[in-house]
Amino acid sequence: MYLVANIDQSICAATSCKLCTQYCPEANTIQYDNEAGKDKGFKYGAAYVAVDRCKGCAQCVWVCDNMAKHHAIKMEMIDQIGDAALTENITYHDKNTKAVLASPLKG
Amino acid sequence: MSLDYVKFTPGFGKFMPKEYRDMVEHGPFGKKTSVSQVGTFKEILEEHPMCAGCAMTLFIRLAIISFPNPEDTITVGTAGCGRLAISQAAIPFVYGNYGDQNGVASGLSRGLRLRFGDRPKDVVVMAGDGGTADIGFAQTLHSWFRKEKFTTIMLDNEVYGNTGGQESGMTNKNQVLKMAPLGKKFEKMDMLGMAKVAGCAYVATVVPNNPRRVESVIKKAVLIAREIGPTYIQAYTSCNIEYAIPTDKVMEDAKEVENDRYKFSEYITDEAKQYLGELYGYKEYLPKPAAAVAKS
Numbered sequence: 001m002y003l004v005a006n007i008d009q010s011i012c013a014a015t016s017c018k019l020c021t022q023y024c025p026e027a028n029t030i031q032y033d034n035e036a037g038k039d040k041g042f043k044y045g046a047a048y049v050a051v052d053r054c055k056g057c058a059q060c061v062w063v064c065d066n067m068a069k070h071h072a073i074k075m076e077m078i079d080q081i082g083d084a085a086l087t088e089n090i091t092y093h094d095k096n097t098k099a100v101l102a103s104p105l106k107g
Numbered sequence: 108m109s110l111d112y113v114k115f116t117p118g119f120g121k122f123m124p125k126e127y128r129d130m131v132e133h134g135p136f137g138k139k140t141s142v143s144q145v146g147t148f149k150e151i152l153e154e155h156p157m158c159a160g161c162a163m164t165l166f167i168r169l170a171i172i173s174f175p176n177p178e179d180t181i182t183v184g185t186a187g188c189g190r191l192a193i194s195q196a197a198i199p200f201v202y203g204n205y206g207d208q209n210g211v212a213s214g215l216s217r218g219l220r221l222r223f224g225d226r227p228k229d230v231v232v233m234a235g236d237g238g239t240a241d242i243g244f245a246q247t248l249h250s251w252f253r254k255e256k257f258t259t260i261m262l263d264n265e266v267y268g269n270t271g272g273q274e275s276g277m278t279n280k281n282q283v284l285k286m287a288p289l290g291k292k293f294e295k296m297d298m299l300g301m302a303k304v305a306g307c308a309y310v311a312t313v314v315p316n317n318p319r320r321v322e323s324v325i326k327k328a329v330l331i332a333r334e335i336g337p338t339y340i341q342a343y344t345s346c347n348i349e350y351a352i353p354t355d356k357v358m359e360d361a362k363e364v365e366n367d368r369y370k371f372s373e374y375i376t377d378e379a380k381q382y383l384g385e386l387y388g389y390k391e392y393l394p395k396p397a398a399a400v401a402k403s
């Protein structure tokens with residue numbers, strides 16, 4: 001098993017600073033969903049990780065902890081995070097994306 | 108080399124991989140996308156085999172997002188780590204022999220001008236410090252002296268990363284590396300100074316811990332190279348492997364190096380300022396109105 005980044009959307013949605021995705025070295029790996037967190041009263045959406053593209057470098061953790069100071073990202077074993085975003089389940093909308101979460105380890 | 112080359116042949120769309128369909132339908136071609144919108148559009152760069160957390164990867168990602176007209180851009184590269192990613196992008200990439208990149212780009216940029224006339228086609232070279240300042244040194248300098256109109260970007264990790272840690276002309280003095288066990292005996296080459304002497308119209312240093320600044324220098328360099336003359340960007344893009352930087356400390360290292368020896372610097376000729384101001388609306392380069400001049 002290996003580590004991937006996992007974003008706590010309830011922490012992220014409270015701010016949604018959009019910093020981490022500008023610092024992830026991999027393209028289309030940290031994505032934005034404008035609707036995330038709206039059911040909990042947050043306005044701006046939240047980030048999520050397409051775990052199949054994440055190389056586990058933890059640079060986003062450093063950025064969220066030290067630059068954004070929001071502590072919303074943790075490195076977790078891919079088999080421990082339950083359902084996650086995968087590239088094949090991501091839909092692009094105009095200036096927004098949406099992922100249907102699925103288990104990264106099941107087919 | 109137009110918006111059509113990213114479209115599907117009618118009827119074939121549904122057989123294409125999802126990444127390709129996303130690129131056609133939600134890529135940045137023909138739109139004005141910016142670094143602040145990342146995470147909402149399909150990027151030109153795809154998955155690639157460069158190391159996890161490599162700052163060079165981040166820089167290449169940001170640079171490609173920042174191209175002013177990606178649908179009219181060709182990248183040129185050479186041996187070294189960067190080509191492993193630059194080649195995995197949805198824009199044409201030309202691979203020169205090690206060190207040939209600025210010669211190849213000279214011919215390419217001249218040919219494109221003959222073929223397309225005034226319609227801008229941007230040529231951007233991205234090569235390592237070894238490729239640019241050592242093996243490609245003569246071709247790099249000569250392309251600048253000849254005033255070839257394209258952008259040269261040095262991916263400066265201060266080492267030969269791809270071949271396991273030999274010193275380059277851009278390695279700092281006394282630096283010990285796997286294949287330079289006694290430490291480098293000479294100073295880091297002043298390629299910025301040489302770029303100015305050789306006649307580059309725009310010269311900048313940048314570190315990827317400031318994505319918006321990377322975007323700004325790439326845009327300026329590419330636009331100026333269209334009509335004014337050669338442009339040069341020297342980017343500090345650390346090598347985790349040869350400099351033993353833990354991947355979650357890469358941005359910390361970038362900040363330290365930026366403060367220490369890689370401060371942001373920008374040189375731009377008056378001709379280039381006027382061009383950016385008049386043609387592309389860069390307010391900071393437009394002459395101040397008479398009233399403001401009188402006040403200051």
Ligand SMILES: Cc1ncc(C[n+]2csc(CCOP(=O)(O)OP(=O)(O)O)c2C)c(N)n1
Nearest residue numbers: 186187188205235236237238266267268269
């Ligand atoms: C003519 C030639 N000589 C040597 C090599 C072997 N070679 C491949 S990459 C490389 C060094 C690359 O260093 P640099 O240009 O700094 O790029 P980096 O890998 O550090 O990004 C060398 C020497 C080659 N491919 N071609």
Ligand code: SF4
Nearest residue numbers: 012017018020064070
């Ligand atoms: S840096 Fe943290 S708070 Fe900001 S968008 Fe990323 S995960 Fe959310």
Ligand code: SF4
Nearest residue numbers: 024054055057058060
């Ligand atoms: S761990 Fe690295 S590759 Fe994965 S999302 Fe974070 S920055 Fe991107």
Ligand code: SF4
Nearest residue numbers: 158161188268346347
């Ligand atoms: S060897 Fe160094 S420069 Fe090359 S991809 Fe790995 S970390 Fe980056």
Ligand SMILES: [Mg+2]
Nearest residue numbers: 235236266268
């Ligand atoms: Mg190098």
